[in-house]
Amino acid sequence: MRHIAIVGSGPAGYYTAEAAQKQWGDDVNIDIFDMLPVPYGLIRFGVAPDHQSIKGVTRRYEQTALSENVRFVGNIKVGQDVSVAELQELYDAVILATGAPRDRAIDLPGDHLGNVFGSAGFVGWYNGHPEFASLNPDLTGQTAVVIGMGNVALDVTRILAKTRDEFAGSDIVGHALDTLMGSNIQRIVILGRRGPHQIMMTPKELGELGHLSRAAPRVDPHDLPELDEDAMLEPGIRKSVTHLRSFAAIPESHRADLPLEVEFDFFAAPRGLIGEGNVRAISVERTRIEVGRAVGTGEFYEIPADLVVSCIGYQTSPIAGVPFDERAGRFANDQGRILPGLYCVGWARRGPSGTIGTNRPDGFGVIELIAQDMPQAGRKAGRPGFDALAAERSLDIVTFRDWKRIEEAEQARARDDAPREKFVDVGDMIRAIGQ
Ligand SMILES: Cc1cc2nc3c(=O)[nH]c(=O)nc-3n(C[C@H](O)[C@H](O)[C@H](O)COP(=O)(O)OP(=O)(O)OC[C@H]3O[C@@H](n4cnc5c(N)ncnc54)[C@H](O)[C@@H]3O)c2cc1C
Numbered sequence: 001m002r003h004i005a006i007v008g009s010g011p012a013g014y015y016t017a018e019a020a021q022k023q024w025g026d027d028v029n030i031d032i033f034d035m036l037p038v039p040y041g042l043i044r045f046g047v048a049p050d051h052q053s054i055k056g057v058t059r060r061y062e063q064t065a066l067s068e069n070v071r072f073v074g075n076i077k078v079g080q081d082v083s084v085a086e087l088q089e090l091y092d093a094v095i096l097a098t099g100a101p102r103d104r105a106i107d108l109p110g111d112h113l114g115n116v117f118g119s120a121g122f123v124g125w126y127n128g129h130p131e132f133a134s135l136n137p138d139l140t141g142q143t144a145v146v147i148g149m150g151n152v153a154l155d156v157t158r159i160l161a162k163t164r165d166e167f168a169g170s171d172i173v174g175h176a177l178d179t180l181m182g183s184n185i186q187r188i189v190i191l192g193r194r195g196p197h198q199i200m201m202t203p204k205e206l207g208e209l210g211h212l213s214r215a216a217p218r219v220d221p222h223d224l225p226e227l228d229e230d231a232m233l234e235p236g237i238r239k240s241v242t243h244l245r246s247f248a249a250i251p252e253s254h255r256a257d258l259p260l261e262v263e264f265d266f267f268a269a270p271r272g273l274i275g276e277g278n279v280r281a282i283s284v285e286r287t288r289i290e291v292g293r294a295v296g297t298g299e300f301y302e303i304p305a306d307l308v309v310s311c312i313g314y315q316t317s318p319i320a321g322v323p324f325d326e327r328a329g330r331f332a333n334d335q336g337r338i339l340p341g342l343y344c345v346g347w348a349r350r351g352p353s354g355t356i357g358t359n360r361p362d363g364f365g366v367i368e369l370i371a372q373d374m375p376q377a378g379r380k381a382g383r384p385g386f387d388a389l390a391a392e393r394s395l396d397i398v399t400f401r402d403w404k405r406i407e408e409a410e411q412a413r414a415r416d417d418a419p420r421e422k423f424v425d426v427g428d429m430i431r432a433i434g435q
Contacts, residue, residue, distance in 0.1 A: 003382030008097030010041020012346020015363030074398030110273030141306020148311030
């Protein structure tokens with residue numbers, strides 16, 4: 001019997017478990033650890049609450065989770081409750097699927113000011129991540145600046161722009177919905193150092209901005225390259241740029257009737273945040289593109305900013321004893337191998353890129369490596385060994401069955417038009433198991 005520990009129950013964790021089952025059938029036992037009592041990582045805490053169909057992928061993970069030889073071990077933080085070295089003593093292979101939960105720092109003068117957030121915090125707030133549930137952003141100002149030209153910037157913008165009706169069917173947490181409904185924001189500026197041809201936004205998500213009930217996107221036609229230059233773009237980006245062209249063509253008369261403006265500010269590099277206590281403005285330098293890179297032109301201007309959310313990427317959290325590549329912000333690894341018996345997968349391996357599905361080949365790839373490195377079953381203690389350690393330390397493990405109780409309780413307390421009302425406090429999650 002092979003004993004495998006997977007640390008992290010997001011997409012990478014579950015796809016890896018699925019791959020291990022395909023590889024070894026009944027001849028493998030898999031424990032999937034998570035520091036939270038609830039599974040699925042960014043499917044629960046990252047993917048936007050108004051994109052429920054995407055969250056449906058968890059049904060596939062549930063099939064894996066309910067197999068005899070797969071077990072969810074929730075509420076256990078690896079690196080704190082148990083070390084990686086201890087797991088390695090107990091399991092033939094330890095696979096880190098811990099994602100990339102920390103924001104890449106914006107590193108600007110004034111980034112300590114109030115009401116300046118990274119997307120991990122801001123998204124975690126509206127998605128009910130226990131670490132960020134009490135973020136309490138102040139939405140009483142008039143202008144929000146969202147830094148970044150990827151899908152996370154679009155998610156944040158859309159959530160700030162939607163009406164109560166547009167949240168029907170979503171699982172946005174109650175505290176965020178209440179704050180958003182009291183929002184006074186009238187202008188959202190999406191700031192990007194580069195131009196329309198360099199955006200990382202996918203067409204479906206960008207297109208949604210064109211269908212908001214109280215906002216219309218604004219793109220300055222002068223920022224758009226000549227139409228025939230779109231031909232050289234990769235088809236997905238070309239479609240996204242077509243959306244930008246249609247936003248540029250929206251007549252002012254249409255915009256005049258709407259209370260909220262969503263404005264793309266291209267070729268605009270943030271250089272500093274200004275304010276005392278809370279942020280008040282952002283200093284920006286105009287850029288131009290030279291060989292694909294944004295370079296400053298020396299022309300500076302200020303945008304009023306009462307709220308700033310930077311959506312510029314994520315980093316993995318280091319774990320004691322695991323080699324870490326500081327520059328890349330992920331575990332130091334060669335195709336997924338970190339050290340003998342220790343592997344990584346998903347965002348913890350390759351950084352924050354790709355879609356949910358990109359983590360599937362990653363999972364199958366790492367299991368192939370392990371099969372090469374470990375042709376024979378090992379002699380480690382596996383599950384019973386961990387259970388003994390957990391009992392010795394009085395660790396309060398949350399099982400998959402426990403999670404299903406939490407899920408039921410969340411469904412039972414949902415608003416009429418919502419699939420669930422998430423618990424945002426670990427204590428409340430644990431209490432829901434006992435009820
Ligand atoms: C805001 C946002 C929106 C997104 N929207 C989409 C979308 O609409 N469509 C799409 O295809 N992709 C989307 N993605 C990308 C997608 O979420 C990722 O590709 C995917 O979640 C990465 O999977 P992962 O398993 O590597 O990491 P994660 O999903 O982050 O899972 C990591 C897990 O590890 C656990 N963990 C971390 N450290 C420890 C530890 N020390 N001990 C125990 N457990 C630990 C965490 O609690 C978490 O459950 C989005 C990403 C973000 C940030």
